Amino acid sequence: MSEIRYDGRVAIVTGAGGGLGKTYALMLASRGASVVVNDLGGASDGTGGGSSMADEVVKQINESGGKAVANYDSVASPEGGEAICKAAVDNFGKVDIVVNNAGILRDKSFLKMELEDFFRVIAVHLDGSVHCTKAVWELMRDQGYGRIALTTSSSGLYGNFGQANYSAAKMGLVGLMNTLVIEGLKYDIRVNTLSPCAATRMTEDLMKPEVLELLAPASVTAGLLYLVSEDAPNRAILAAGGGTFARAAIYETPGIHLKEEDCTPEGVAAHWDAITATEGQTEYQSGSDQTVNLLTTAARSLGIDLG
Numbered sequence: 001m002s003e004i005r006y007d008g009r010v011a012i013v014t015g016a017g018g019g020l021g022k023t024y025a026l027m028l029a030s031r032g033a034s035v036v037v038n039d040l041g042g043a044s045d046g047t048g049g050g051s052s053m054a055d056e057v058v059k060q061i062n063e064s065g066g067k068a069v070a071n072y073d074s075v076a077s078p079e080g081g082e083a084i085c086k087a088a089v090d091n092f093g094k095v096d097i098v099v100n101n102a103g104i105l106r107d108k109s110f111l112k113m114e115l116e117d118f119f120r121v122i123a124v125h126l127d128g129s130v131h132c133t134k135a136v137w138e139l140m141r142d143q144g145y146g147r148i149a150l151t152t153s154s155s156g157l158y159g160n161f162g163q164a165n166y167s168a169a170k171m172g173l174v175g176l177m178n179t180l181v182i183e184g185l186k187y188d189i190r191v192n193t194l195s196p197c198a199a200t201r202m203t204e205d206l207m208k209p210e211v212l213e214l215l216a217p218a219s220v221t222a223g224l225l226y227l228v229s230e231d232a233p234n235r236a237i238l239a240a241g242g243g244t245f246a247r248a249a250i251y252e253t254p255g256i257h258l259k260e261e262d263c264t265p266e267g268v269a270a271h272w273d274a275i276t277a278t279e280g281q282t283e284y285q286s287g288s289d290q291t292v293n294l295l296t297t298a299a300r301s302l303g304i305d306l307g
């Protein structure tokens with residue numbers, strides 16, 4: 001297989017001053033992309049800020065012959081998203097790739113979590129991805145090309161104690177992808193979501209040293225690069241960690257139609273096994289696919305011809 005390259009492409013990587021984002025920026029640049037290295041430079045809980053994290057990555061890229069500029073705006077405001085996009089256009093003339101990676105953590109059980117901490121996490125992960133994607137969307141539509149990566153988490157896909165804020169934000173990103181894929185289709189804007197697992201400052205206190213070593217951020221990077229490549233898939237949720245890659249997806253059971261007399265809470269309870277039986281489950285490609293299944297199942301059961 002020929003090498004996957006990004007020559008002539010302009011990429012924005014948010015939160016690229018450290019952790020996973022830094023590896024994405026370095027590898028994209030080493031394969032020919034011009035990169036905007038965005039990072040607010042604060043602590044893992046989103047407090048503070050500074051320019052040194054982004055500057056250091058830019059220095060590394062430039063010293064190895066790549067092209068990069070730093071940006072220190074926060075993704076959490078619409079103005080921040082616009083400024084990050086402007087940095088790409090001012091320095092490199094366009095935007096082909098956006099890697100929405102910036103993130104913070106404010107873990108606490110839902111019972112003890114302050115709403116401020118709930119919504120701050122949403123503001124960085126979900127709103128932040130919206131701001132940066134919105135800022136480039138029209139430009140990508142006009143040029144008929146775009147590759148957007150969003151960053152979800154096993155915490156969003158499946159849950160994790162103490163991370164209600166983070167889980168809600170991360171699953172919100174999957175919903176964002178699902179619709180952007182549909183709206184971007186005819187302009188060759190592809191949107192994919194990465195669910196990484198890596199030893200970074202976000203996770204280093206949670207794992208043993210030998211596990212941390214196996215989960216080096218570099219073991220994830222290749223997956224992200226494929227998701228924003230010329231021949232990228234579309235609508236994929238790629239799990240990546242320790243060099244293992246897997247695809248996550250949402251499936252829906254075929255379901256059953258209940259006769260009018262069974263359309264009661266008791267009827268639903270009595271048929272629960274059939275409603276939830278997974279044989280023949282489907283991965284829908286749009287919300288209307290679900291509507292079609294609900295209607296055709298009902299029509300078939302009632303002997304109605306919907307035409």
Ligand SMILES: NC(=O)c1ccc[n+]([C@@H]2O[C@H](COP(=O)([O-])OP(=O)(O)OC[C@H]3O[C@@H](n4cnc5c(N)ncnc54)[C@H](O)[C@@H]3O)[C@@H](O)[C@H]2O)c1
Pocket residue numbers: 014015016017018019020021038039040041042043044046053073074075076100101102103104124128151152153154195196197198199200201202203
């Ligand atoms: N490490 C993992 O195992 C793991 C698992 C699932 C998801 N993720 C996700 O991967 C992404 C990268 O995380 P990481 O593990 O590399 O952590 P990290 O803390 O090393 O990286 C996050 C970066 O985002 C930057 N940032 C934070 N708020 C910002 C803002 N408002 N604007 C711009 N930059 C901001 C930080 O300064 C930091 O450099 C995050 O979205 C995270 O939720 C990581």
